């Protein structure tokens with residue numbers, strides 16, 4: 001089953017004029033429902049581009065019409081065990097949030113509230129029809145991906161951990177660890193939860209949209225149907241993507257610019273993934289952004305509907321063409337359509353982690369596209385026959401030849417290809433194929449052998465239970481962290497991010513679990529939650545047997561906890577046995593990253609003395625290499641490293657007081673460079689020698705994390721993420737040439 005793509009053209013907004021309308025919908029020949037989007041070529045108004053989709057909704061299309069035609073038919077499949085993904089795509093201000101969430105009035109409600117309403121209606125019907133023999137439960141998870149970090153929208157922003165929730169590959173599924181799962185049994189309850197959670201979503205006013213979403217929001221609706229003997233889980237994932245932004249038009253300030261670059265980057269990666277899938281490349285770059293990892297377009301089994309939101313006016317011309325091109329490629333992606341198997345109630349329940357693809361989904365290799373609408377796929381045959389290659393979209397001059405257009409663009413969802421013999425044949429007339437009678441299956445969805453008894457071995461049950469315990473522990477740990485999380489310094493944040501990346505890189509070798517525990521241990525440790533940190537280190541230990549540094553860390557923590565306990569007992573013998581540890585010192589962005597200032601006895605705070613090594617600022621010239629502080633946890637023994645030379649310990653970001661104590665003579669060139677950096681103007685920074693768009697983006701990101709702090713010297717500049725001494729030198733040299741400083 002290919003992704004079903006429908007386009008929706010939003011009505012004109014108050015400040016838009018009818019004469020500027022350039023995007024129109026057309027029906028082809030005998031059809032009544034429009035399926036073609038037409039707009040002029042940006043270079044020549046006499047030429048037009050047209051793109052065909054499953055359906056096109058015109059400006060006057062109502063929320064009800066869209067829902068009834070596109071989403072309502074999928075609900076029964078959801079209850080038949082299929083997962084469903086619905087996502088809205090389009091550039092900023094084109095109506096994605098309006099489509100997904102909608103307004104408050106009954107008529108204005110968007111896809112999400114309508115879907116939930118339909119789900120609850122069906123729940124009631126199933127329970128009634130089965131005379132209570134089938135119980136249906138609905139639970140929700142809701143999170144946003146903001147600046148490539150995942151945040152639980154059911155948690156207030158002040159409870160968020162700065163690094164966000166980790167995502168992991170769990171047996172082929174992408175899961176967000178530590179999300180709140182809210183049982184929700186009525187529509188009213190849903191509305192309350194959803195409205196409350198939406199207040200936690202990151203939105204801001206931009207020049208193009210007064211309520212622009214600055215994050216991708218993902219709502220997962222988990223439906224659990226329980227009979228006397230079986231439990232079946234399916235999920236609907238509703239994704240409101242943030243819109244791509246052309247920053248030449250947005251007039252975004254620094255903060256918006258950073259958000260915007262994160263949004264654009266993730267959408268760019270999404271486009272690259274789609275492109276790679278279309279080219280049948282073996283490597284799909286999902287991992288390059290959290291959004292693409294979570295979305296796993298083409299990798300998740302189930303039904304996928306993409307709503308492409310379009311603005312009708314000329315102001316969005318290029319963005320509209322780019323969105324249409326992306327959507328045209330997306331519709332060629334083929335997704336396996338496999339229902340989640342019901343499991344016997346005696347088996348362990350599925351893990352309580354979020355998975356866009358559903359609890360029982362495993363990723364499968366991409367397969368060649370059989371759906372005939374991909375015109376480019378027939379290219380070799382056409383070329384052999386000496387025919388002209390067919391374009392992915394058609395270009396028309398004033399004299400239109402609609403007949404050719406029709407033949408080149410057969411309707412979507414034809415020729416659904418299945419690899420597994422036991423699966424149903426596609427029903428060309430229906431949007432989604434229906435499901436055969438329910439039978440008991442093994443939990444392994446790759447095995448299609450139907451047995452009356454589940455083929456669970458003792459070992460697999462044990463593995464499942466062990467895994468469940470680990471997941472629960474990890475979730476608990478993350479929830480603990482959530483409370484009163486102090487702000488992390490940029491430096492610590494970077495280290496955590498680095499560790500996250502390393503975990504991601506090692507996901508495939510089965511050892512990532514250990515690194516996950518380490519990451520959590522570090523997060524606890526940073527917050528002074530030593531008991532939890534120790535617990536996490538203990539969980540990590542089996543993954544790194546004989547690792548001396550880990551043992552030292554654990555011993556240090558044990559000492560620290562013991563010392564603190566004794567301290568508490570001495571102070572108050574009647575005090576409860578709960579540990580009241582002083583919070584570990586957390587580096588402030590404006591404070592030098594040095595732990596010497598901590599006036600605690602070293603014997604007690606051995607962990608911190610360790611950290612002092614680890615968090616010591618790197619040498620000026622080799623910034624990045626110095627962050628591999630957790631190399632002691634490498635799986636393969638590394639060649640012994642040369643001990644690093646003791647380097648001058650520099651404050652990362654000095655405040656004014658520091659500067660006045662240690663006045664630094666700065667040349668005008670240095671001052672000029674620093675003023676460019678502190679301007680946070682991505683264009684100026686990008687123009688510096690040796691700084692590309694990516695590096696400039698990274699620098700602006702760092703600066704935003706520093707809030708109002710400024711980079712006051714070259715050493716500090718060299719310590720920004722991805723900069724280093726060499727880059728600083730290049731920047732300066734470039735400046736002397738282009739600006740004309742002769743010193």
Ligand SMILES: Nc1ncnc2c1ncn2[C@@H]1O[C@H](COP(=O)(O)OP(=O)(O)OP(=O)(O)O)[C@@H](O)[C@H]1O
Nearest residue numbers: 010011092093094095096097098209212213242243
């Ligand atoms: N079908 C529609 N009918 C009426 N108004 C609409 C429609 N679609 C969009 N709008 C209006 O257009 C404006 C922009 O819509 P919306 O905020 O949903 O855009 P968006 O694509 O989610 O933008 P961003 O990506 O910046 O979050 C809003 O004022 C919204 O009410």
